[in-house]
Amino acid sequence: MSFIIGPDETSNSPRDFSIASNASSTSRDVAAAAAAPPPQQRTFFHSRRIKKGEIERPWLDKKDPREKWVTILPLIGIFLGLVASGLIIYDGVMSVQNHVYCPVYESDFSRPLSDKVWTKDVQVGGFGNGQFEQTTNTDENVFVKDGMLVLKPTLQNEEWMTTNHVLNLTLDGTCTSNSWKDCVAVTNTTNGTVVNPVRSARVTTKGGASIKYGRVEVEAKLPAGDWLWPAIWMMPVKNTYGPWPASGEIDIMESRGNNYSYPQGGNNIISSTLHWGPDSANDGWWHNNKKQEAFHTTYSTGFHTYGLEWSEKYIYSYIDNRLMQVLYTNFDKPFWKKGKFPPADAERTRLIDPWSQTGHFSTPFDQDFYLILNVAVGGSNGWFEDGVKGKPWVDDSPRAKHDFWNAREQWYPTWQESGQMEIRSVKIWQQKGYNGC
Template structure:
């Protein structure tokens, strides 16, 4: 406005840079400090050379490290007097544990290694089978297990070859199996017992009964070597073959506490000749146990039965030492070394208590403790026992379960031996390579202080 006139002048002015009315200046985007240096960017991202603009200086991420000694450690300024126990208490626990372990090992070694022994039998079979020591048992009764073998006293089934004892099962004479006939071991006096059922076998083609379908051997040291407490070692190779049943075991010289199993039985080792794939355990597994009870229906064997599997092999593939150590306080079996125990039983309470037997048998007859009169925890294993070596075949007592691996007989069948014989083309070929027990040596020792030792 002009106070002196009304003329108006219009002028065009250019806004100053940076003024509110000026165009905004486009700012460059912030650079990513973690991106690659400018020089490493591809040309497509950098633009053409004519539009090239110098890159801003590269920026990098830096971390700050705390130098040694810069951090504060207030816990070093003052020590807690209880802190030392954090170290002391665990050390005390370790020391106590090691001491206790050492004591238990020492006590264990003392309990099984402080006996002195007298030699009873050292048998290498270099002079053959000594009849003053070894007896070949002759029976056809199946030894209470329904076994299929006829144990003979011939060299066909038990003989010494290359300085080793061989117990070899063989097939029965086909004529005896397929025609009516009778085997009567009482008539020639060869039977090892006077029990008619153990000495007579009959083939009757009408009712399907047959004599024993195979022959084998069972030998014992009853006449020449027995011990009450001591040690036994047998170096042997187990047989391979379907339905073979090898065993190294002991029975009492006298039935002091009654008929089996009241007077006891010690099974050092028993096995099966079937292949290692056999579900019950073939020739890759052995077992050991004690038999004891007031009658056959009340046998406590299962309470101390233990199995041992061979490591990456079978017991028929080579020789092993099967041993037993037996004292008034314990009995245990082992393989190759006493450190590899199989079955261990302490005589720390009466066997009647261990058995937990019922008050009566299946017929209602009261069961009576046959061992109470001795007052010893080792009874019935406190008498003289002798050694037995044998290879049984088959049986009807459940050692080979029905319906497993093509078992060719049924235990309850009255024609089980005949059914087994009829399947011989299946099982007999499996015996051909190694169907026998081979024994290198037998050593029996008596613990000092007993039987004149």
């Protein structure tokens, strides 16, 4: 740091001051100011960078012994987290066994559907859910093309919707159900009831490929379109423990065709469920229902493998590989205890445990089940919640199908681009030790 002092301020020579007239003094001052040289530029401050090490740091001279815990505690936490993760992974691996399997059925759909394995359901009953589709066996709704099995929903015959008509599938013997309500539908222009407003497809392996414990994998691309309901699921060959849901149902995958903005989950979410209960009013599905959201995409934009592994000790579903589990249910206690059902139903009739007498914790999932692939539409069981996202019908209304049909200009255009389910392959294996494997 340096200071420079001007020469005028260091001079010690005396100055003469004289008194003169105001005019002459002023003139001399002005002349002197004009003749004087300009003042020298003054610099007051210079800064220099402080060199490293010149600043004292007294806080380094003495360390606080407690500071080491700032490092030790996070390291302990990381170690414990790794140990816990390892135990969880180990427990999961040990709970799933590598079973030996026998192939039951495999197809890449390079050829037409085998009548020995597949059945095309022809029904109007909606499988108990009040669904709006009539399932057919026609090439319009179910066909094999370019190595794909395609299930495609289409509009119903418009004339059947607008004039009195009876759709009776028993007349030509095509109905695949023994129940009258699954085979007959009516359009009555007076009371507003109509036949099923949509035609679609449901195919099953009931007659040709079933398993008791084993593995199933279906590679498929799900449909996109409002109010579509695709599903890959399994039902028991026989109602050994009673009518649905007493004998069980396995939903490997079900979804909705609506887009990602649908509050209940659209084609960006799939769910997997087990249905079981002493009657339809007491279904324990909510004890084991899981959802899986697609990561930054939807299940309608590409193919995924929807799988199931099922043994006498557990059952779980997965997507693409066994590490991507969706639903896992351990058969560790009787299903009657799992359900915690009330002692009686709404009619005060005592509920009877239909499973525990077998002595198997896997009951009712200890019987032969077959595979079902379908694209349902709408329904009146709450799968599509009333009043949400412009739903054009109300579940409890007797005119639900009629109202849905009248709104077709809203929902049918959403089906045009990719409103069908495409299946690339189906593989079914039987666990060794059962069914002759």
